[in-house]
Ligand SMILES: Nc1ncnc2c1ncn2[C@@H]1O[C@H](COP(=O)(O)OP(=O)(O)O)[C@@H](O)[C@H]1O
Ligand SMILES: C[C@@](O)(CCOP(=O)(O)O)CC(=O)O
């Protein structure tokens with residue numbers, strides 16, 4: 001029986017280049033954001049599993065014996081590591097989720113149940129735990145909230161069932177797991193992403209797990225050799241969209257027009273590689289001369305993303321507004337709304353940034369300057385949390 005309280009967090013991400021193409025084996029470059037999802041796990045005495053997900057309006061609890069019985073119903077079938085359609089159908093029926101439901105609360109509940117049962121089937125009994133997840137990230141906006149959620153769940157459930165250690169020692173404020181443990185967290189988080197995304201590339205959960213700045217291709221994760229300080233303005237158009245639907249739409253387009261779409265994906269791949277070379281050649285505090293290439297790569301990729309069908313009028317508007325201030329933008333994540341990123345030069349004046357922000361806000365968008373390269377999944381002591389997180393996690 002698990003007897004400790006745990007608090008852990010995982011970062012969201014920004015994809016600089018390679019979204020969608022990465023699902024089809026191309027290179028993506030992604031960096032961890034300084035916005036995180038937090039999970040608190042507490043032992044729950046009465047043989048129940050409780051889950052509260054205020055970001056998507058879920059408050060559910062189940063008797064542990066019912067979950068054990070459900071898990072036993074799959075005896076002889078492997079629970080790991082592949083959410084088979086039939087298993088998900090059974091879980092939907094159990095949780096009263098309609099077939100094909102794609103509302104945030106349905107996907108979040110399904111991912112939780114899948115991970116809870118699959119991990120317990122592999123590593124021990126279903127534990128009586130109370131889980132609360134709270135996030136600084138907007139949900140469904142292209143910043144990897146689904147992956148941050150899946151990474152937090154994987155880390156918490158694997159720790160509670162003893163599959164990985166609890167590295168936080170008395171008196172320490174934060175701690176991280178070993179490389180081997182992170183690899184296990186990442187592989188289970190990928191399964192959670194599969195429940196939410198359908199066919200994820202794995203780039204988002206890799207960034208959520210390892211943090212920093214990564215090159216990702218077909219499961220191969222390579223930390224970038226050197227990442228300069230990049231100033232990035234993030235803008236949320238607040239237009240809702242679903243990654244699962246957009247990823248499926250791109251696949252359909254590729255199947256319909258392979259000779260037209262595959263060269264576009266190859267070009268996106270070349271953009272990611274070019275961007276990587278430029279970033280790795282830049283000094284830590286780069287001078288403005290490196291920026292024209294980075295800006296042009298943003299522009300070209302934004303056109304490509306429109307070609308593969310994941311643009312949106314709100315994103316076109318975002319690009320036009322920033323262009324009127326001499327700044328270059330592209331969508332980030334799955335597109336179809338959600339967020340765009342704008343590259344700021346080291347010499348972009350605070351006044352110019354403020355003017356661009358004002359015009360973006362006048363469109364009903366929300367924007368903020370970010371820090372990138374945040375640490376991956378991390379355990380926290382309560383005393384190390386800031387007041388806002390502490391308040392959110394103290395709600396019971
Ligand atoms: N804080 C959270 N709590 C519970 N579920 C979450 C949370 N954040 C994200 N999710 C799940 O992830 C889904 C959004 O994922 P997705 O469409 O991939 O967008 P993104 O990953 O860009 O935010 C939501 O519908 C929900 O199921
Ligand atoms: C479109 C895609 O490349 C990124 C999706 O990111 P997000 O869920 O929109 O944050 C899909 C994937 O890589 O799995």
Ligand SMILES: [Mg+2]
Pocket residue numbers: 144145146147197204243
């Ligand atoms: Mg996602």
